[in-house]
Amino acid sequence: MQKDYELVRSRRKTLSIIVKKDAVVQVRAPLKTPQEQIEAFVQKHSGWIEKHQARLRQSAAERGQFTGSDGDVVYFFGEPLTLVTAAQSSVCAQNGALLLPDGAWRVAAVESFLRREAAAYLPGRLEHFSRLMDVQPTGCKITSARTRWGSCSGKNSICFCHRLVCLPPALIDAVVVHELAHIREKNHSERFYWEVCAILPDYRQRHGAMKEFAEKLTI
Numbered sequence: 001m002q003k004d005y006e007l008v009r010s011r012r013k014t015l016s017i018i019v020k021k022d023a024v025v026q027v028r029a030p031l032k033t034p035q036e037q038i039e040a041f042v043q044k045h046s047g048w049i050e051k052h053q054a055r056l057r058q059s060a061a062e063r064g065q066f067t068g069s070d071g072d073v074v075y076f077f078g079e080p081l082t083l084v085t086a087a088q089s090s091v092c093a094q095n096g097a098l099l100l101p102d103g104a105w106r107v108a109a110v111e112s113f114l115r116r117e118a119a120a121y122l123p124g125r126l127e128h129f130s131r132l133m134d135v136q137p138t139g140c141k142i143t144s145a146r147t148r149w150g151s152c153s154g155k156n157s158i159c160f161c162h163r164l165v166c167l168p169p170a171l172i173d174a175v176v177v178h179e180l181a182h183i184r185e186k187n188h189s190e191r192f193y194w195e196v197c198a199i200l201p202d203y204r205q206r207h208g209a210m211k212e213f214a215e216k217l218t219i
Contacts, residue, residue, distance in 0.1 A: 004040060009033070012188075015041045019052040038045050056215065066192035068106025074219055075097055076117070078168030083110070110219060111144075115162040118142045125176045132199055136181040149210075151176045152182035166217055167210065174206040 005025035006019075016028045017036065021027050029038050042049070066072055071137070072083045086099035091113040093099075100109050105152055107159045139157035149167075150160045158179050164172055177199050186190035196203045 007038065017045055017049065019043065019049060019056065025053070036197055046123055054182060055216055066107065067076070068100075068110055072218070074114075074169070075166040075213075075217060076114075077165060078213070092186055111162070113143055114165055114219075115144075118160060118162040118165045121165060122172075122176070125173060126158060126180070129173070129176050129199065133180050133195070137182050137183065139179065150179040152179045152186075154186070156183045163217065165218065166219070167213055171206055171210045174200060174210060177203070190195070 005027050008026060008028050009031050010028065012028060012030050014030070015033065018026050018028070020026060025042075027038060027042060044124075068083065070083055070085055073080045074083065075081070076098070080094075081096060081098040084097045084099055085102050087102065088099060089101055091098065091100050093108050097137050098113070099100065100106060102174055122142065123140050126137060130136060135156075137152075137158045141157065141159045142162050143159045145151070145159070145161045148161065149164050150158065152158055160175070160179075165174060167175075177196055181192055181195040184195055193203070200206065
């Protein structure tokens with residue numbers, strides 16, 4: 001029987017399973033669900049779990065490690081950019097390439113580029129959806145978080161990972177709306193998803209596409 005998983009209990013009503021980007025299995029369960037019921041649920045879905053873990057591990061092996069070398073690929077608004085050394089003083093995207101100055105500290109240069117573009121783009125999307133949802137975040141910060149695309153603090157300050165601009169615009173908007181919905185609902189209840197889907201009726205499809213796209217990213 002499958003037992004290698006993280007168990008998270010909360011005030012939810014149903015059991016669910018996710019396979020995280022590092023292939024770790026997480027089971028989410030209501031507070032009083034018996035352990036044997038959880039074990040049976042995991043066993044029932046063991047084939048699905050193994051399939052997704054195998055896909056993640058294969059994808060990770062194929063991607064390799066991002067080194068910032070010429071020929072490496074970084075995604076920018078959903079489009080792949082190939083890293084190329086160029087005789088210029090700054091990093092810029094041009095004709096399917098990400099041009100970097102010769103001798104630049106490659107990984108740091110790409111990270112700085114993404115952070116700069118995120119800081120230029122994301123506040124505008126936040127303002128746009130804030131008006132539509134009639135909510136008011138208290139701040140917007142760009143962070144280097146590795147485990148989440150965004151977050152909303154108890155004081156309604158929104159944080160976005162700089163890597164968010166690697167995603168296609170439609171998926172970026174899904175993250176923005178998700179975090180803004182937390183201003184009204186500090187959980188993932190039915191009311192929370194009602195808030196999200198009132199703005200993005202196809203949110204669940206976008207969320208699924210986000211997980212698949214994240215597997216392509218190396219940085």
